[in-house]
Amino acid sequence: MSTINSDEVARLAALARIDLAPDEITRLAGELDVIVQAVATVSEVAGDDVPATSHPIPLTNVLRDDVVGRTLPVDEVLAQAPAAEEGMFLVPQILGEEQ
Amino acid sequence: MSDLTRVTAAELATRLAAGEVSSVEVTQAHLDRIGAVDGAVHAFLHTNTDEALAAAVAVDTARAAGEDLPALAGVPIAVKDVVVTKGQVTTAGSKILEGWVPPYDATLVERLRAAGMPILGKTNMDEFAMGSSTEHSAYGPTRNPWDLGRIPGGSGGGSAAAVAAFEAPLAIGTDTGGSIRQPAAVTGTVGVKPTYGSVSRYGLIALASSLDQAGPCTRTVLDSALLHDVIGGHDPRDSTSLSERAPSYTEAARAGATGDLTGLKVGVVTELGGEGYQPGVRASFEASLELLTNAGAEIVEVSCPSFTAALAAYYLILPSEASSNLAKFDGMRFGLRVEPTEGPVTAERVMAATRGAGFGDEVKRRIILGTYALSAGYYDAYYGSAQKVRTLIQRDFDAAFAQADVLVSPTAPTTAFKFGDKVDDPMAMYLNDVATIPANLAGVPGLSLPSGLSDDGLPVGFQILAPARADERLYRVGAALESLLLAQWGAPLLSRAPELEVNA
Incomplete structure (x- = not known):
């Protein structure tokens, strides 16, 4: 199994969209390395013939009737948004400068 | 101090129904108790004084008008802050949701309101329910009423401590790997993780959707059963909600309280004991096994x-x-x-800055671990293998329940530890949940009730596990063991907890 170093933590944090300070990256690399070593044992437990379980109780997909249901009032939802304008969420520019 | 805070929810319900007390009196007594001790315990993140009293007035008015009311009408309750409450701040213990007021109620909260239960406030927890001590709450830890220098368990330490400190007769918790049962164990209270799908997850701020389940935190088994009967049942807004009708858990608990367990087969799980479990925890567990044997149960390993x-x-x-x-x-x-602070303000960079500032250490740790486990090249080795282990655990449960009606173990390997003991060692923290996690992975229900004190004078939890959809066995066996223990002790275990200093 691979180990987790600071470069890997920085790469994962970027994928997870979490800004980390340099000291956080160093500390997390040490901690995650210990955790990953401990959990890596799972790959040795089950053979190829064991099916995966994604859900504790077997389920079939549930569909409801295609009718208009209750929705939340727009003002109440937008009242909790960091920024809103004209009945819509106001968000920063979606594309970067280079795009 | 008012004795209204010391009686069980079942007793409160009886007195309310008989008109001996009003819901306003009961609710005010608990709000007063919160005011008196919560400065030290810090079980609550927010209290809803006005709203709770208004709900109490409504119940009292309805009762005075002769309306037929639900069993727990007028009995107040505390709700873990990971469950959304319309018009009341909900933070999940995180800075990223500081001050957030949900525009809707969770299904279980709708059911509490419909049952006429005033909501006292929202209880403290590890941020997004990640932790076993409440030390990961962004708003400071909850302290264990048995010893204010020790953890109340987690993630639902606030709900367990609120009940243990007589600040609420009932509370709602959520259990993803033990967050109801382990806090119950270390605070000398009762906690139930129902079968996955028994209680709707609609309106729970999800941690791990295939593991999360809400349930009761109380001081007695019967109170848990009463509460489970209120919050359980099918919800079309949760596609994983069980559709079949559940039996009355209250009846199961009342039947169990006779203490007769003739013919019951109790399985002691070899792997959930022994090494790593404190001697005082093991001794308490074994003493309870003896009580079960005396009551007619057959113990098998x-x-x-x-x-x-x-x-x-x-x-x-x-x-x-x-x-x-x-x-x-x-x-x-x-x-x-x-x-x-610098560079272009794009959505992606705002997201990263927000999450960097808003999430605490444990949340960052687990998100990054999850991102790693799901990333290309590692998925099969980690996530895929873990899902196979889940299958093996389910098979183990199936085989075990072919030999026994219920399985038992200590709920947690140790009693409450001191603040700071494990906060810098994530793996040591994770080991607190070693006995509770299998139930979540398999979806089976589990209950923890206090079995006594360890040699350090702190409470020990006894865990009972039942097959999926057989939650009534938890209540029957739990109520039986509880009545046998009570007969031995003469008074509930919590009466041996030190009295908290009361602020006037």
């Missing part, structure tokens, strides 16, 4: 060999699901928004 891999599987499945569930905290639609 069962082996669940895959349980030794449960912790590892859990710490891959949980972070994987959490990293996905918590992606919605992006600073766009609700909660905190932080703009980067």
Whole structure:
């Protein structure tokens, strides 16, 4: 199994969209390395013939009737948004400068 | 001090129904108790004084008008802050949701309101329910009423401590790997994780969707059963909600309280004991086994060999699901928004700055672990393997329940530890849940009740597990053991907890 170093933590944090300070990256690399070593044992437990379980109780997909249901009032939802304008969420520019 | 805070929810319900007390009196007594002791305990993040009293007035008015009311009408309750409450701040213990007021109620909260139960406030927890001590709450830890220098368990330490400190007769918890049962164990209270799907997850701020389940935190088994009967049942808004009608858990608890267990087969799980479990915890557990034997139960030893891999599987499945569930905290639609201090202010960079500032250490740790486990090249080795272990654990449960009606173990390997003991060692913290995690991975129900004090004078929890959809066995066996223990003690275990200093 691979180990987790600071470069890997920085790469994962970027994928997870979490800004980390340099000291956080160093500390997390040490901690995650210990955790990953401990959990890596799972790959040795089950053979190829064991099916995966994604859900504790077997389920079939549930569909409801295609009718208009209750929705939340727009003002109440937008009242909790960091920024809103004209009945819509106001968000920063979606594309970067280079795009 | 008013004795209204010391009686059980069942007793309160009886007195309310008889007109001996009003819901306003009961609710005010608990609000006063919160005012008197919560400065020290810190079980609550927010209290809803006005709203709770208004709900109490409504129940009292309805009762005075002769209306037919639900069993727990007028009995107040505390709700874990991971469950959304319309018009009341809900933070899940995180800075990223500081001050957030949900525009809707969770289904279980709708059911509490419909049952006429005033909501006293929202209880403290590890941030997004990640932890076993409440030390990961962004708003400071909850302290254990038995010893204010020790942890109350987690993640639902606030709900357990609120009940243990007589600040609420009932509370709601959520249990993803033990967050109801382990706090119950270390605070000398009762906690139930129902069968997955028994209680709707609609309106729970999801941690790991295939593991999360809400349930009761109380001081007696009967009170848990009463509360489970209120919050349980099918909900079309949760596609994983069980559709079949559940039996009355209250009846199961009342039947169990006779203490007769003739013919019951109790399986002791070999892998959930022994090494790593404190001697005082083991002694308390074994004394309870003897009581069960005396009451007519047959004890058999069962082996669940895959349980030794449960912790590892859990710490891959949980972070994987959490990293996905918590992606919605992006600073766009609700909660905190932080703009980067330099460079272009794009959505992507705002999201990263918001999450960097808004999430605490444990949340960052688990999101990054989950991102790792799900990333290309590692997926099969980690997440795929963990899901196979889940199958093996389910098979172990199936085999064990073919030999026994219920399985039992200590709920947690140790009694409450001191603040700071494990906060810098994530793996040591994770080991607290070693006995509770298998139930979540398999979806089976579990109950923890106090079995006595360890040699350090702190409470020990006794865990009972039943097959999926057989929650009534928990209540029957739990109520039986509780009545046998009570007969031995003469008074509830909590009466031996030190009296908290009361602020006037």
